[in-house]
Amino acid sequence: MKLLALMKKEFVRFFSDPKLLINMLLPGILIYIIYSLMGNLIWQDAKEYKFVVAQTNAPEQIVAMTTAAVSGNGWSIEFQSGVQDAKERVEKGELTAYVVFPEVFEEKIGEYDAESGTPAPQVELYYRSADEESMSFFTLFTAVLDGYEHGKSNKFDVNAGGEKYDFSEETNVFATTMGRMLPFIVVALVFSSCMGVTLESVAGEKERGTLATVLVTSVRRSHVALGKVVPLSCVAAIGALSSFLGVVLSLPKLAGMAVGDLVASYGFTSYLLLFLLIMSVIPLIVAAIAALSTYAKSVKEASAYTSIVMIVAMVLSIAAAVVQSIGSWTVVVPILNAVVAMQGVLTLNISVWQSLVSVGLNLVYAVLLVLLIAKMLSSERIMFGK
C-alpha cells in the first residue's frame, strides 16, 4: 500500500506533466526524422544499377549465375573481357568491379585437395566499397561465389591474397561500423534518458526538502528507494525505447537498406535478448544515478557525479565496439556485459547464456544499489548533514 503510493506518485508526476513527457519522447522522434532525412539525401540517386564488370578467365557457369542473380534484383550487368588497366578503371569509377579467375579455374578446383596444405586457387575481386553500386555488386558476386564454392566443397578462396582489393577509403565503411556501434548508442540513449528523470526526482527532491517530508513518515527506507527506482525505470524505459526505435528504424534508411531487410535478418530470439538486455540496463542505471543523487547534496553535485559514471560507461562501451575480441570476464562488469552481449546479438554471434547471465547480473546489481540507497536514506549524515 505504502510502496504503491510512492510508486504511483512518481507516475503521476511524470504522466501529468506534458513537458516531461515531450522531453522523454522527443529525442527518439528527432533521431528518426533526422537520420531518415540524411538517408534519403544519401541514397536518393541509388535506384537502378547497371554493372559494368571487367573479367579475366571467368567460368561461364559463374557468369551465368551472376547474370541471373543481377536480373533477379531488377538490375543489369555487362561482363567485359580483355579490358586494359582494369584495376585503375575500377579505382577511377569507370568500371563497377574487376574479377580475376585463375586460368582453367574449374580444372584447378577439381584437382585441389584442401588437406594438402597448398594454397587454394584464388579469385580476385577489385571493387570500391564506398561506391554503392560497386559495393552492391561485391555483395551479390561474393554470394554467388559462396553458392558456387559450396557446391565445390571449398576448393578455392576469394580475395585471400595480400593485395588491396577494396579501393574505398576506410572511413566509408559505414554500415559495419554502425552495426558495431549500435550498442554504444543504445547505452548512451538509455543513460541520458535515465539521467533526465532520476536526477530531478531524487537529488531535486532531496535538495528541496520534499524527500525529508516523506522520511518523517513511518514508511520504510527500502520502500522509498524502490518507490523511486521502479517507476523511474519504467519512465526511463519509455524514453530509452523511443530513442532506440528512432535509431533502429532510421539506421537502415541511413545505410540505404529497407527496414524490412534489417528486421528480417534477426530472429525472435535476437529481439527478445535485445529487449531483455536493454530492460536490464535501465533499472541498473536508474539505481546507480539514484544512489549518487541520494548521496549528493544538490542536483548540481549529483549531475557532476553522474557525468563521471556516464563517461566511464561510454568509454567501456566504445572500447567494446572497437576491440575485436573481448574476454568472457566482461559478463560480470555492469553495463559492459550488456554492450558485449548486444554486439553478439547484432552481429549474429549470439551467446544466449552470456546474454541471460548479463541480464540477471544487472538486475542483481540494481537490487544491491536499491539496498544501498535505503541505507543512505537512513544515514542522517547523508540526508541531513549540512
Place this chain on the structure above:
Amino acid sequence: MEEIVRAENLKKTFTLSKKQRKIEKTTIGRKTAVDGLSFSAYRGEIYGLLGPNGAGKTTTLRLLSTLIRPDAGDASVCGRSVTKEAYKVRDKIGFMTSELKLEGFFTPDYLFGFFGRLHGMDESLIRRRKEDLFARFGIDKFAEVKVQDLSTGMKQKVSLVVAIVHDPDVVIFDEPTNGLDVLTAKVVTDFLCELKAMGKSVILSTHIFSLVEKLCDRVGIIIDGKMAKDGTLDEVWAGKTLEDRFFEIYHTVTGETI
C-alpha cells in the same frame, strides 16, 4: 497526568565543515548542539522550547521526530523509544518544520491523500479527515491548485494539515508562526489550542515570548544546548514576566548581560 514525551539526557554533537568553522569563527571541529537535555511533556498540554538562535531547539525537535539519532541518551514518544522504535514513533508524531517541504507540482488534495496512504490510512478515513481539515483551514477552495501556485500562508496551512493527516498523538512544531501573516498565525495558534483541547500533546520551539505565554503549559529554556530551566509557566516565571525571567536565566548561564 499522562507523560507522553520523555527526553532523558539527550546529547547530540555535529562535525563542523571548514565552511561552518569559518562562519562560527572557531577552530574546533565539533559542536555540541544538545548537551544532556531532559524534559517531559504531558497529554493535553503544550510544551514550549524557548531559546535564542543556535541554542539547540531545532536539533531537539529533530531528535524527537527521529530525523536524527542522539549520540547519547534517549527519548520516548507514547512509550516508544526514538532510537530503538523509530518507525513506531513516526506513526505517533506529526512534525512540521521549515526544512520539510511539499512538492510544488502537486495539489493539496493529492498530497493529503499521498501522505495519508504513507501513514497506512484507508481511503474513507483520508476523505473524512480531508473534509474536516480542509474546511477548518480554508484549503478546500484551493484543493486543486498546485502548491507552487499558493500563497505562503496557504502553503503553511497545507504543510500543517499534511503533517497531521494521520491524527497523531504528538504534534511537533518548529517555529510554528515564523513567516506567517497575522491572520494565518492566528489560525495556526488557535488550532494548536484545539489540539490541546482534543487531548493531543504539542511540543513547539520558539523565541517569541508572547507565543509561549499565550499557548504553553510548560516551558523549557534552552541555552547552549543545555536545559537552563524547565517547568510550568508559573514555576519558570517566579513572579516576573517571562521576558525578564529569561534574560535573568540567560545572564546566570552565560554570564552575558543583554
